[in-house]
Amino acid sequence: MFLSRFDSRSKLLVRSLMAGASGAHRALGVFHRQQRANPEMSLSNFMETLCQDEITSPEIGAQPLTAKPLVCLFPVLFKQNLLSFIYLVHSVLPQTSILHLLKCLSQDSHPNPWVTALGRQLERSLGTHNEEPLYTRPCSQRLKELSQRLVGFGETGGWAKCLSGQTVESESLRASGLSELGTQRKRKGSFVTLDSGDEETGHQIKRIKMDGCGGERVDAEEQSTNEVTSGRLERDAPAETPAEEQAAPDSPSHSLPEHIKVSVLQIKELLESQTEWDQSSMDVFKVLNDCDPAQMEVLCSTLSLPALPEQTLPKLCSSVLTLSLDLSYSSAATLIKSLLLEKVLSLSEPASRCLVTAATSLCSQYPRPMCHALVGPVLMEKNIGNPQAELLNRLIEGCLDSHYRLLLLQMTFKIAWSEALLSIIHSLLDSKPDLNEEVFTQFTEQLVSQGPQFTKSVKFAKMMLTVLTKYSSHVTAAHKHSLSGCLLLNETFLKKSLQAALKRITHT
Structure with a gap:
């Protein structure tokens, strides 16, 4: 009902923040897409609209009309998602705008403890030194009562x-x-x-x-x-x-509860069938929401998911993505590792359409588990080739937001680089993750240390050219000195272009 107060860009953010528990992540994706379309855009209009006073309908025992900031009239879930979203992007927002919004939220007549805690955490991140604890007084009292029940309260052990x-x-x-x-x-x-x-x-x-x-x-x-x-x-x-x-049964499914065992048999029969899956068939996958991480490992092993034919992957992933609840991080990571890791590592030619569809669909829904269960282990593998690099580049460009790209870039600092890995690093840099001074310094140190083995590599030269053009504002005098020594070793046809790009970087 309040959408009419916002401009068209802000409406998309509001809708995303209303979209359940994953609203903050969805809003972050919308924000990054809007930034890519228009690098000059800001969230100032969005923040100002949330802080505007709105005439509210009368409450029982109150004055006929009251005025409150618009943000106070939204549901609690929206407020929680909003503060989580602002926490993720607060580095690109004016501090005064954030503090003004927090002041407006403090006028809420029915404050929610989680919203209050998120607001205080945000204040701490801004350096306003809010010394108030994140928990409420009733929560503090209950914690003390629980502690006093413990044997040896106030002592070690x-x-x-x-x-x-x-x-x-x-x-x-x-x-x-x-x-x-x-x-x-x-x-x-x-x-x-x-x-x-x-x-x-x-x-x-x-x-x-x-x-x-x-x-x-x-x-x-x-x-x-x-x-x-x-x-x-x-x-x-x-x-x-x-x-x-x-006698203890040999089957690993022995540790599963009975209702999960029954569902495993149904899923196994479904995976082996050649017929199309209807809605009633896909409902059997709801049992995944009942599995804890250990049970998920047993289930994946029992179903032999690493050996599943690739043509079955799209149907299986589609069923997983239609679950009423999202899988937990651990369960999603276990499922992704079982389904995809072995198949991706064994690629000797470009990934099939079925494998690409399965990987991109799961990466879009579960980006963090995908980074840790698939992309990270593939990066750590010493002998990956172009097929693996091509698939990872598709995931990076089409499914991962800036902070996940930054996470992957930092992973490459800990491993030896190869020709295939260079194309992945180049793709990460092209996507322009949010590099701070510390991360950029670590990256330049890697460039200098790994450079001698790539003196004749065109891929390495192209990556260097991207650094010197797209990230010229990050290059300090110390960086410039280190990089100039690295460029002297370059033996590709791009050497003059690299030296010219480095020379154009000036410091005030």
């Missing part, structure tokens, strides 16, 4: 004592479970059977330990723990349990 104290308590729980078990056996003549596996047992015991620290017990959890104990004893009792049930 408080947590360790608390947890070690639970060992005795856990044994007593097991004993009580055994006692109850004996009573049930006399009454019913059989053990209580339990379908859950060892992993669920671990979760239940962990929950009991955590509750012990808080001094609380829930009857339902006590009963559940006793049932787990009964199930474990039943599996260990030779007289009551068949021999084949005592």
